[in-house]
Amino acid sequence: xxxxxxxxxxxxxxxxxxxxxxxxxxxxxxxxxxxxxxxxxxxxxxxxxxxxxxxxxxxxxxxxxxxxxxxxxxxxxxxxxxxxxxxxxxxxxxxxxxxxxxxxxxxxxxxxxxxxxxxxxxxxxxxxxxxxxxxxxxxxxxxxxxxxxxxxxxxxxxxxxxxxxxxxxxxxxxxxxxxxxxxxxxxxxxxxxxxxxxxxxxxxxxxxxxxxxxxxxxxxxxxxxxxxxxxxxxxxxxxxxxxxxxxxxxxxxxxxxxxxxxxxxxxxxxxxxxxxxxxxxxxxxxxxxxxxxxxxxxxxxxxxxxxxxxxxxxxxxxxxxxxxxxxxxxxxxxxxxxxxxxxxxxxxxxxxxxxxxxxxxxxxxxxxxxxxxxx
Amino acid sequence: xxxxxxxxxxxxxxxxxxxxxxxxxxxxxxxxxxxxxxxxxxxxxxxxxxxxxxxxxxxxxxxxxxxxxxxxxxxxxxxxxxxxxxxxxxxxxxxxxxxxxxxxxxxxxxxxxxxxxxxxxxxxxxxxxxxxxxxxxxxxxxxxxxxxxxxxxxxxxxxxxxxxxxxxxxxxxxxxxxxxxxxxxxxxxxxxxxxxxxxxxxxxxxxxxxxxxxxxxxxxxxxxxxxxxxxxxxxxxxxxxxxxxxxxxxxxxxxxxxxxxxxxx
Ligand SMILES: Nc1ncnc2c1ncn2[C@@H]1O[C@H](COP(=O)(O)OP(=O)(O)OP(=O)(O)O)[C@@H](O)[C@H]1O
Ligand SMILES: [Mg+2]
Numbered sequence: 196x197x198x199x200x201x202x203x204x205x206x207x208x209x210x211x212x213x214x215x216x217x218x219x220x221x222x223x224x225x226x227x228x229x230x231x232x233x234x235x236x237x238x239x240x241x242x243x244x245x246x247x248x249x250x251x252x253x254x255x256x257x258x259x260x261x262x263x264x265x266x267x268x269x270x271x272x273x274x275x276x277x278x279x280x281x282x283x284x285x286x287x288x289x290x291x292x293x294x295x296x297x298x299x300x301x302x303x304x305x306x307x308x309x310x311x312x313x314x315x316x317x318x319x320x321x322x323x324x325x326x327x328x329x330x331x332x333x334x335x336x337x338x339x340x341x342x343x344x345x346x347x348x349x350x351x352x353x354x355x356x357x358x359x360x361x362x363x364x365x366x367x368x369x370x371x372x373x374x375x376x377x378x379x380x381x382x383x384x385x386x387x388x389x390x391x392x393x394x395x396x397x398x399x400x401x402x403x404x405x406x407x408x409x410x411x412x413x414x415x416x417x418x419x420x421x422x423x424x425x426x427x428x429x430x431x432x433x434x435x436x437x438x439x440x441x442x443x444x445x446x447x448x449x450x451x452x453x454x455x456x457x458x459x460x461x462x463x464x465x466x467x468x469x470x471x472x473x474x475x476x477x478x479x480x481x482x483x484x485x486x487x488x489x490x491x492x493x494x495x496x497x498x499x500x501x502x503x504x505x506x507x508x509x510x511x512x513x514x515x516x517x518x519x520x521x522x523x524x525x526x527x528x529x530x531x532x533x534x535x536x537x538x539x540x541x542x543x544x545x546x547x548x549x550x551x552x553x554x555x556x557x558x559x560x561x562x563x564x565x566x567x568x569x570x
Numbered sequence: 571x572x573x574x575x576x577x578x579x580x581x582x583x584x585x586x587x588x589x590x591x592x593x594x595x596x597x598x599x600x601x602x603x604x605x606x607x608x609x610x611x612x613x614x615x616x617x618x619x620x621x622x623x624x625x626x627x628x629x630x631x632x633x634x635x636x637x638x639x640x641x642x643x644x645x646x647x648x649x650x651x652x653x654x655x656x657x658x659x660x661x662x663x664x665x666x667x668x669x670x671x672x673x674x675x676x677x678x679x680x681x682x683x684x685x686x687x688x689x690x691x692x693x694x695x696x697x698x699x700x701x702x703x704x705x706x707x708x709x710x711x712x713x714x715x716x717x718x719x720x721x722x723x724x725x726x727x728x729x730x731x732x733x734x735x736x737x738x739x740x741x742x743x744x745x746x747x748x749x750x751x752x753x754x755x756x757x758x759x760x761x762x763x764x765x766x767x768x769x770x771x772x773x774x775x776x777x778x779x780x781x782x783x784x785x786x787x788x789x790x791x792x793x794x795x796x797x798x799x800x801x802x803x804x805x806x807x808x809x810x811x812x813x814x815x816x817x818x819x820x821x822x823x824x825x826x827x828x829x830x831x832x833x834x835x
Binding site: 263283289290293294296299300309310313314357358 | 729731732734735736737738739740741742745746749750753754756
């Protein structure tokens with residue numbers, strides 16, 4: 196049965212249609228621009244994550260898509276129709292809330308059956324469908340439990356089943372995993388991905404967890420201060436951030452300030468640092484470079500670094516043990532004392548370097564991104 | 571050591587309070603078993619004859635039934651009105667929320683004798699004073715704040731997203747109200763309802779003003795029966811009252827305890 200649904204969905208998906216389109220959407224809470232001129236498109240059947248720090252406007256954007264709040268400017272359409280064309284209960288949107296909002300006076304099965312009853316499904320088919328979706332979220336046999344008799348992860352699954360059981364056009368997830376412990380969260384992330392692939396439902400997920408965004412999504416929107424900073428596929432977003440905010444928000448980056456050179460590199464003092472400019476900068480403009488902690492190589496001497504486009508000496512100013520790896524903070528005098536945070540995987544010799552040691556740093560040109568600092 | 575002595579002090583205080591609060595109840599219940607013809611405590615001997623007497627007293631019986639009717643009318647009026655008002659007060663950002671809160675305090679600031687006389691005038695004007703239902707309505711009006719508060723505090727504790735969740739499940743406004751909001755505030759409705767019932771059963775002053783010989787309720791009847799001395803049969807009636815109140819508390823514990831069990835937290 197589930198496979199049938201999946202087959203149907205992939206059939207309708209073949210020419211990618213746009214499921215959700217936001218154009219110049221703004222939400223003005225009396226002077227506070229919670230969402231500021233946001234535009235994006237989401238194709239049918241894809242999994243989009245809206246990623247951003249607390250207060251960046253993620254929930255507000257999601258609630259406008261759900262139609263619970265009306266934007267003050269701009270338009271949102273779902274399958275070509277404006278969201279506010281119909282009241283919330285007449286739309287085909289399933290939603291999993293941050294605090295789940297399961298009905299406490301009903302059993303798990305009654306919770307899952309509720310949308311089917313409200314949407315006037317054939318009463319004879321309801322029980323079978325409820326069982327089918329409880330199985331889908333691996334809760335077969337738990338239908339008669341009350342909500343308070345289920346664990347956090349199980350409640351999560353009930354909420355997902357309730358949001359999906361009527362096969363909505365769109366599934367919205369508002370940080371539903373935020374309250375779970377790390378292990379369970381990672382398990383549920385994979386679960387989301389499996390279910391989404393199985394049903395092929397268009398999904399928008401909100402989170403401030405960059406790892407979750409990278410793991411589950413086909414497409415990621417990074418938000419900050421109500422503005423969309425970048426929309427891209429996970430690998431591209433990670434490899435080619437378009438501005439310092441995205442570079443700093445995903446992964447662990449170190450920043451160096453300098454001025455642009457005519458050939459697209461960066462000058463700090465007398466030293467020219469090779470990097471990849473995000474834009475065409477006029478020579479002499481102020482720029483900000485970023486490089487990820489795992490893209491910097493670390494060794495005792497320049498020779499031991501092997502092939503690198505850029506090699507520098509620095510002094511270890513701090514070492515932090517993180518379990519599977521060690522992080523070193525290295526101060527580079529030649530770059531007017533800029534500090535770099537470097538991950539070092541070396542299973543045999545944890546603590547290879549110590550505070551005060553002189554070390555060699557190296558990286559490749561394409562890994563150092565040069566941005567305009569204003570962005 | 572300190573913890574121990576603190577505990578002893580704490581429990582001593584608790585028991586002292588319990589004792590002080592229950593002294594009138596203990597005396598009246600004890601006195602209802604006395605064999606003497608005058609109320610006395612500690613009781614002289616033990617007899618159930620006063621209970622037999624009140625069970626056979628037609629005036630008390632009829633007054634009791636009238637009290638039940640009045641309380642039921644009060645319940646029927648106050649539960650829907652109080653529930654809706656309580657929900658409105660906590661759910662919507664009402665423009666005059668403050669003014670409404672103060673208005674709800676009015677029944678406590680206006681002396682009962684004042685509101686009683688006011689209602690006597692109104693019901694007299696409408697020519698409905700001889701029947702029982704106006705008494706129930708009057709008691710619903712004066713005690714309404716209790717159920718409103720009970721419901722609105724229950725609604726305040728309810729997760730606001732539940733109603734949005736219901737609408738995303740396809741429930742319209744009415745369905746959301748009936749299947750999600752009302753079950754969610756059920757503990758408040760039950761608590762408020764039982765409170766209204768018990769208060770209506772024992773209300774005296776307003777009932778005294780609104781009843782006549784044909785419609786006396788139990789508290790008024792008891793008052794009428796008091797001559798120069800208080801006879802033990804009145805202690806027996808009072809004991810029955812105590813039992814009703816205890817029953818209500820027990821019921822509350824069962825029902826609301828059950829509701830809390832049904833809730834996830
Ligand atoms: N109803 C409201 N009235 C006024 N301001 C609001 C309202 N709702 C949200 N805001 C403001 O809008 C901004 C964005 O809020 P929003 O809830 O969308 O953030 P978020 O990205 O979901 O954050 P979090 O990760 O903490 O949930 C915040 O500055 C918030 O204070
Ligand atoms: Mg949020």
